[in-house]
Amino acid sequence: MSKKVKKTDDLSEPVDIRSSSGGGWLYSDVVKDHFFNPRNFMQYDEEEKFEYNGMGRVGSPACGDEMVMWLKINPQTEKITDCRWRTFGCGSAIASTSVLSEMLVEKGGMPIDEALKLKPQDILARLGGLPDRKVHCSVLGDKALQAAVNDYFRRTGQHARVLTAGAKVIDAALNVTDKDIEEAVLEGARVLEDVQKKLKVGVFNKESVPQIEELLRFYTEKYYG
Amino acid sequence: MLPKPKKNRNVYLDHAATTAMDERVLKAMRPYFLEQFGNPSSLYNLGRTANRALASARATISAALHALPENIIFTSGGTESDNLAIYGIARAHQSRGQHIISTLIEHHAVLGPLADLKKDGWDITYAGVNKEGFVSADEIIKKIRKDTTLVSVMYGNNEVGSIQPIAEIGRAILKYRKENNTAYPYFHTDACQAAGALTLDVEKLHVDLMTINGSKIYGPKGAGILYLRRGVKIKPMILGGGQEKRTRSGTENVPAIIGLAEALKLAQADRIKEGDKQKKLCSMLWNEIQKKIPKVKLNGPEIGDGRLPNNLNVTFMDVEGEALLLYLDEYGVMCSTGSACTSESLEPSHVLMAMGLPYEYAHGSLRFTFGRENSLADVTYLMKYLPAIVEQLRELSPVSIGFKQHAKYKK
Numbered sequence: 001m002s003k004k005v006k007k008t009d010d011l012s013e014p015v016d017i018r019s020s021s022g023g024g025w026l027y028s029d030v031v032k033d034h035f036f037n038p039r040n041f042m043q044y045d046e047e048e049k050f051e052y053n054g055m056g057r058v059g060s061p062a063c064g065d066e067m068v069m070w071l072k073i074n075p076q077t078e079k080i081t082d083c084r085w086r087t088f089g090c091g092s093a094i095a096s097t098s099v100l101s102e103m104l105v106e107k108g109g110m111p112i113d114e115a116l117k118l119k120p121q122d123i124l125a126r127l128g129g130l131p132d133r134k135v136h137c138s139v140l141g142d143k144a145l146q147a148a149v150n151d152y153f154r155r156t157g158q159h160a161r162v163l164t165a166g167a168k169v170i171d172a173a174l175n176v177t178d179k180d181i182e183e184a185v186l187e188g189a190r191v192l193e194d195v196q197k198k199l200k201v202g203v204f205n206k207e208s209v210p211q212i213e214e215l216l217r218f219y220t221e222k223y224y225g
Numbered sequence: 226m227l228p229k230p231k232k233n234r235n236v237y238l239d240h241a242a243t244t245a246m247d248e249r250v251l252k253a254m255r256p257y258f259l260e261q262f263g264n265p266s267s268l269y270n271l272g273r274t275a276n277r278a279l280a281s282a283r284a285t286i287s288a289a290l291h292a293l294p295e296n297i298i299f300t301s302g303g304t305e306s307d308n309l310a311i312y313g314i315a316r317a318h319q320s321r322g323q324h325i326i327s328t329l330i331e332h333h334a335v336l337g338p339l340a341d342l343k344k345d346g347w348d349i350t351y352a353g354v355n356k357e358g359f360v361s362a363d364e365i366i367k368k369i370r371k372d373t374t375l376v377s378v379m380y381g382n383n384e385v386g387s388i389q390p391i392a393e394i395g396r397a398i399l400k401y402r403k404e405n406n407t408a409y410p411y412f413h414t415d416a417c418q419a420a421g422a423l424t425l426d427v428e429k430l431h432v433d434l435m436t437i438n439g440s441k442i443y444g445p446k447g448a449g450i451l452y453l454r455r456g457v458k459i460k461p462m463i464l465g466g467g468q469e470k471r472t473r474s475g476t477e478n479v480p481a482i483i484g485l486a487e488a489l490k491l492a493q494a495d496r497i498k499e500g501d502k503q504k505k506l507c508s509m510l511w512n513e514i515q516k517k518i519p520k521v522k523l524n525g526p527e528i529g530d531g532r533l534p535n536n537l538n539v540t541f542m543d544v545e546g547e548a549l550l551l552y553l554d555e556y557g558v559m560c561s562t563g564s565a566c567t568s569e570s571l572e573p574s575h576v577l578m579a580m581g582l583p584y585e586y587a588h589g590s591l592r593f594t595f596g597r598e599n600s601l602a603d604v605t606y607l608m609k610y611l612p613a614i615v616e617q618l619r620e621l622s623p624v625s626i627g628f629k630q631h632a633k634y635k636k
Contacts, residue, residue: 035551041621057623064545064564064573064588068623086623090547090564094621 027091028128034095039102042070042084050084053155056147059140065089067097067144071104073152079109085144092130093137099126100141112149116163118142120223135223136186170215171208178215185219192216227613233557236603240441240535240596241383241418242561246484247443253487254445257480265477266466275479282486289493290435290452291426298469299482302449303417303438305462307334309451309473310413310434313459314375315342321409322372323347328360329579330387331379332415334436336575339377352378357526358387358580362394369401373410380430381419384563384576384592385525386536388423389414395431411457417441421492422500422534433457437489439481443597444488448481495597503595504534510593510604511537517612524563524577524590535595538563540586543625544618549591552614558607563590585624 027035042050054071065088072082083104087097100123104110123138124130130138146163153161168178176199181189184198192213196204204212237245257278263271265279283294290296300306315325315338327339329351339349350368354360360378369376376398381388391414398412413434416425421442427435434457438449453459453472465474508528514521524538541549546562553560563574564587572578573587582590 035548036555038621044620060585064584066622066624086621088543088622088624089545091551093545094548 027095027130030099030126030128031092031095031130034098034102034127035091038094038098040082040084040098040105041101042068042086046084050082052082052084054148054150054152056144056149056151058143058147059088065093065137065140067093067140069097069101069141069144069148071145071148071152073112073149074109075156077109078112080104080112080115081109089137089140090134092127092134093140096123096127096130096138096141097144099123100138100145104145112152115145116149118145132188132224136183139186139223170211171205176204176208176212181212181215182219185216186223189216190220227552227617228610230556230606230610234603234606236558236599236606238558238560238593238595238599238603238607241592241594243440243446244443244596245598246445247488247491249491250444250484250487254480254484257483261479263479265479266468278483279477279479282482285486285490286450289425289489291428292452293455295470296427296452296455298451298453298472299477299485300449300451300473301447301478302440303332303415303436304334304449306436306438306449306451307332307415308338309459309462310436311335311338311342311375311377312462313472314411314413314434314457315347316460317458318374318409318411322370322374324350324370324373325375325377326350326352326365326368326373326410327377328352328354328379328389330354330358330360330382330384330576331377332383332417335377335379335415348372354387354579356581357531358382358385358524358576359526359531360389360394362390362397365394366397366401369398369410375413376410377413377415379418380414380416380435381423381533382525382576383418384574385538385580386418386533387526388419388531388533391430391432399431418533420489422496425493427452427454434459439485439488442488442492445481445484448478448485450485499597500534503599504528506595506599506601506604507535507537507593509601510607511539513604513608514539514611517608518615522586524580524582524586537593537595538590539593540582540590541615542586542589543622544589544615545622546588546590548618549589549614552618553607553611556610556614558610560594561592563592564588 050070052070052072054073057068059066067087068085070084071080074081083101085097085101087094103126104115120139120142123141150162170176170178180199181195184195187198189195189198195212195216261274263275265272265276283297286297287294300309323346325339325347327335327349343349352360352364352368365376365378378389378391378394380391395412398410402408411433414432415436417436417438418441420437433454435452440446459472461472463474468474468477511523511528520542522540524540526532546564550560550562563577573584577587577590
């Protein structure tokens with residue numbers, strides 16, 4: 001190989017990857033550390049022996065990200081005493097699950113009520129931020145956690161405590177829900193046309209447009225404001 | 226954790242993205258920055274010297290293409306040449322028709338202008354590809370209509386290396402024109418990836434327009450050409466002093482053009498020897514990958530005459546390309562991926578999608594493209610770490626395509 005290319009960066013420096021349009025994005029040191037040294041992931045030899053009472057799975061490889069989270073919850077204290085995870089996804093998806101798992105089990109374990117209040121922003125803050133395009137990776141971690149806690153509620157017969165994230169249909173003809181709009185915003189949609197493109201739908205019903213625009217503003221503010 | 230190399234080796238396997246410049250090219254360019262800096266349009270000696278150099282570069286390039294010097298238009302690179310070809314033909318001939326035929330696997334420098342023309346009322350027909358990434362000449366010809374002014378098909382695909390039947394399409398278009406007693410449609414090919422490996426003889430390829438750039442053939446970035454057959458009219462995009470026979474205004478980038486000519490000459494002289502060497506390295510890497518890593522798939526044609534000799538595109542199932550790429554970067558290995566995570570749109574590679582690859586396969590794809598300076602030692606170094614990296618990421622991954630779910634995942 002040619003000696004002309006010099007490699008100067010080392011582990012202490014953030015990875016800088018230029019996107020195709022020339023805008024650069026940067027992984028923080030924390031992201032890098034968790035990506036290369038993931039914590040609490042489910043190792044092959046643990047598969048049989050790890051005991052858990054809550055499991056959540058979200059996403060799919062077709063979407064580009066998939067996460068599974070296993071929780072060990074102490075029924076008396078309702079604290080998360082241990083957890084394991086696995087993630088199919090890019091660097092930031094792996095790092096955000098790893099950092100989330102650390103947040104859950106440190107300081108004697110996080111109470112599940114507190115865990116359910118965790119927001120994507122909390123994971124992002126701990127990671128030292130993610131590029132806008134990568135925010136959706138951290139959202140998946142938060143959803144996997146919620147699914148795992150719900151699973152724990154079901155297993156322990158506490159059906160009343162299960163959080164149902166019911167989607168509300170916004171445009172009946174196209175079967176577009178508020179969740180769809182949330183997803184579209186996380187994937188970069190900012191105006192009505194972006195949403196149409198992301199959801200691969202035609203023209204929205206006139207009556208539903210104001211509501212869609214309001215949700216657009218709401219979710220943009222929520223995740224990027 | 227993963228083993229760390231005692232000494233990181235830099236293994237550049239992304240030559241389809243760009244190449245380092247050849248020392249000989251730099252040497253040829255150097256005088257035109259400092260001493261021979263004249264404007265080729267100036268009449269005094271300094272200008273005339275620059276003009277002579279420009280003429281000589283044009284002659285070198287036209288010889289490599291079996292074209293005439295006046296057929297060569299210098300541009301700022303592959304993207305501009307593609308844009309000029311598409312917009313130039315579309316707008317100069319719009320009174321004749323507003324229909325263009327292209328393919329689903331073109332570079333964005335072609336797809337972008339086509340999408341833009343569509344907004345302005347043009348009708349664009351895209352031909353699909355088979356699962357190996359080949360366009361069918363017959364399918365292209367069947368799509369030609371009376372109002373078709375342009376057919377644009379790339380020569381060698383940048384992602385999976387499939388070499389398109391340009392000469393066959395070119396001959397069929399000639400036949401169509403003759404039978405229908407018409408000058409249309411014109412035929413353009415983007416040859417940026419092919420320039421270092423395949424023949425660029427425009428007479429054999431039967432193309433009317435051809436794009437080539439410098440940065441993929443060890444030449445400078447920011448230099449490209451558009452071959453334009455004599456008598457074919459295009460509408461310029463950049464207006465001004467009327468350089469390049471009024472098709473592309475702006476003072477010619479003399480050093481870059483000299484460099485491009487030198488690079489193209491060297492690339493074409495070495496193309497068979499280099500192609501054979503790089504094809505061997507590709508085969509070796511692919512064999513090693515198959516031997517040491519389970520659940521892999523070759524994307525694109527079999528390694529051989531149908532594939533650019535420097536291109537290897539492999540899917541590592543159950544892992545995601547960007548994560549692989551970042552791990553490899555830690556070991557000094559540079560390559561690229563078709564995963565959505567590295568794209569601006571968060572959509573996976575349009576080429577792999579057009580070939581009918583499922584999303585989850587596209588997400589796990591890596592593209593290795595070899596170049597002149599690569600050797601067997603690079604393959605050996607890469608294969609020392611790649612299996613462990615894939616294994617590590619698979620352990621992190623909950624996905625198991627095509628295999629039964631582990632009981633642990635079931636509720």
